[in-house]
Amino acid sequence: MASAKTFTREEVRSHTTDESLYCIIDSTVYDLTEFVDAHPGGESVLRQVAGRDATTAFYNLHRHEVLSKYRDLAIGTIENEKPQVITPKPGDLSPVPYAEPLWLSPPFRSPYFKDSHRRQQRALREFAQKYLYEEAWKNEASGEYTSQETIERMSKAGLMHMRMGPGKHLHGVELLGGAVKGEEYDYFHDLVSAQEMARIMARGAQDGNMGGMTIGLTAVLNFGNDPVWKQKIADEVFSGKKKLYVAGLRTTATKTPDGKHYIVNGTKKWITNGTFCDYFVTGVKTDKGLSVLLIERGEGVETKPIKTSYSPTAGTAYITFDNVKVPVENLLGRENKGIEVILSNFNHERWVMICASISASRKIVESRLVFGKRLIDQPVIRLKLAKMISLVEANQAWLETITYQMCHMPYKQQARHLAGPIALLKQSATGAAHEVADESVQIWGGRGITQTGMGKYIEMFNRTYKFDAILGGAEEVLADLGVRQAMRDFPKAML
Numbered sequence: 001m002a003s004a005k006t007f008t009r010e011e012v013r014s015h016t017t018d019e020s021l022y023c024i025i026d027s028t029v030y031d032l033t034e035f036v037d038a039h040p041g042g043e044s045v046l047r048q049v050a051g052r053d054a055t056t057a058f059y060n061l062h063r064h065e066v067l068s069k070y071r072d073l074a075i076g077t078i079e080n081e082k083p084q085v086i087t088p089k090p091g092d093l094s095p096v097p098y099a100e101p102l103w104l105s106p107p108f109r110s111p112y113f114k115d116s117h118r119r120q121q122r123a124l125r126e127f128a129q130k131y132l133y134e135e136a137w138k139n140e141a142s143g144e145y146t147s148q149e150t151i152e153r154m155s156k157a158g159l160m161h162m163r164m165g166p167g168k169h170l171h172g173v174e175l176l177g178g179a180v181k182g183e184e185y186d187y188f189h190d191l192v193s194a195q196e197m198a199r200i201m202a203r204g205a206q207d208g209n210m211g212g213m214t215i216g217l218t219a220v221l222n223f224g225n226d227p228v229w230k231q232k233i234a235d236e237v238f239s240g241k242k243k244l245y246v247a248g249l250r251t252t253a254t255k256t257p258d259g260k261h262y263i264v265n266g267t268k269k270w271i272t273n274g275t276f277c278d279y280f281v282t283g284v285k286t287d288k289g290l291s292v293l294l295i296e297r298g299e300g301v302e303t304k305p306i307k308t309s310y311s312p313t314a315g316t317a318y319i320t321f322d323n324v325k326v327p328v329e330n331l332l333g334r335e336n337k338g339i340e341v342i343l344s345n346f347n348h349e350r351w352v353m354i355c356a357s358i359s360a361s362r363k364i365v366e367s368r369l370v371f372g373k374r375l376i377d378q379p380v381i382r383l384k385l386a387k388m389i390s391l392v393e394a395n396q397a398w399l400e401t402i403t404y405q406m407c408h409m410p411y412k413q414q415a416r417h418l419a420g421p422i423a424l425l426k427q428s429a430t431g432a433a434h435e436v437a438d439e440s441v442q443i444w445g446g447r448g449i450t451q452t453g454m455g456k457y458i459e460m461f462n463r464t465y466k467f468d469a470i471l472g473g474a475e476e477v478l479a480d481l482g483v484r485q486a487m488r489d490f491p492k493a494m495l
């Protein structure tokens with residue numbers, strides 16, 4: 001917040017030297033004297049705007065959030081002028097058209113979302129902006145992993161529990177300081193969680209921030225054979241003390257002669273979160289089929305970081321199991337029937353990816369609308385924006401319809417009736433993300449491939465959106481699955 005002091009434009013014009021260098025941005029006066037040498041964009045650009053109004057120059061290169069971060073440089077405002085740019089408070093909704101889903105955009109209404117969803121949405125947006133956003137973006141640049149302090153803060157707010165979707169594990173848990181009761185958490189709350197987290201737009205950091213537990217811990221909770229053992233694992237992961245992810249299938253497990261252990265050997269090339277995980281939910285080949293084991297990091301488990309164009313902070317790794325001794329109690333589900341474990345969570349996993357992909361696409365539409373004001377004068381740009389908005393809105397509406405079915409179908413029925421629609425929606429959402437990513441760079445030009453400044457979301461989205469088109473089933477596979485599932489219900493009689 002700028003101090004209450006006011007200046008005339010004439011007064012500011014006299015501060016142009018190294019001893020005292022001011023400029024005006026959005027009717028606010030900034031004293032840049034001490035900042036000139038530290039400015040990431042260099043000193044000469046600031047000297048060029050010394051004593052002048054630099055609003056246009058500033059907003060051509062930076063996101064507004066930069067001014068919030070450097071608010072201490074603001075020393076007052078221009079007499080009889082009011083800043084025009086809105087500085088959002090943590091938790092605020094965006095006033096930009098189509099920047100929020102319709103249920104969050106008055107005067108539109110929704111039959112699906114209730115007060116508890118709105119409370120959760122607001123609390124989660126505030127939490128993400130206050131505690132997750134800055135660190136996520138810092139880690140994207142440095143390659144560091146989410147700090148233990150943040151993980152513990154998330155755990156305390158119930159974010160770990162929420163990531164697993166509705167269920168008994170939420171009962172009695174206070175979520176977001178009481179904004180939602182664990183017992184009332186349904187798939188629309190789950191949608192809110194996935195979509196709000198995606199708005200941080202630092203994709204790798206978010207995946208690295210315990211992203212893997214959504215898939216892996218579900219398998220432990222649903223298929224762990226000993227209630228005490230699985231509660232111990234769940235407590236460790238929910239409290240943020242241990243991290244867990246899913247590893248691959250190119251591994252074999254042979255039982256020891258005394259029947260007490262499996263000996264696991266093999267490798268897996270791509271595993272997100274792998275570098276820092278403590279537990280690996282791993283598909284292994286056993287004598288008569290596929291089985292799933294929870295393997296703890298220890299002797300014989302080695303992870304090596306893999307460099308990706310996607311993100312240095314996601315913890316992507318190559319993992320090797322070399323004669324790893326795993327107790328038989330760590331078997332999830334039945335021996336040789338691991339496919340039940342693997343398939344059981346596919347729908348929810350894909351649905352979470354859809355939520356996030358649509359939300360991130362929407363953030364890109366928002367960026368385009370905010371920064372494209374002058375460009376919007378051109379019909380060709382309006383046409384591109386119309387396409388982007390339509391894709392996002394159509395997929396969101398389809399998502400909400402499917403989510404409603406999820407709220408009213410037992411899990412078995414979901415698997416029977418929703419696998420096809422979820423597969424089709426996923427390929428639709430990631431196909432739309434491809435078009436949104438492409439069009440946004442097309443309109444944005446060089447800034448869309450710049451990692452700093454106002455194009456940073458677009459650059460990040462372009463680098464990472466493709467991940468969703470592959471993860472949990474490639475677009476082509478899912479399209480095929482969707483149609484095959486539909487054909488299963490095709491009437492036998494000739495039409």
Ligand code: HEM
Nearest residue numbers: 030040041045049054057058061062063066070452453454
């Ligand atoms: C209060 C005044 C200013 C602050 C606090 C500020 C801060 C920053 C920061 C933090 C960056 C790093 C990139 C980012 O995070 O967006 C940056 C980059 C840059 N700034 Fe500034 N800046 C200010 C004013 C200006 C002005 C008035 C100009 C031009 C006339 C300018 C030109 C640039 C350039 C060319 C870059 C490099 C572009 C990039 O990295 O994307 N800055 N500035």
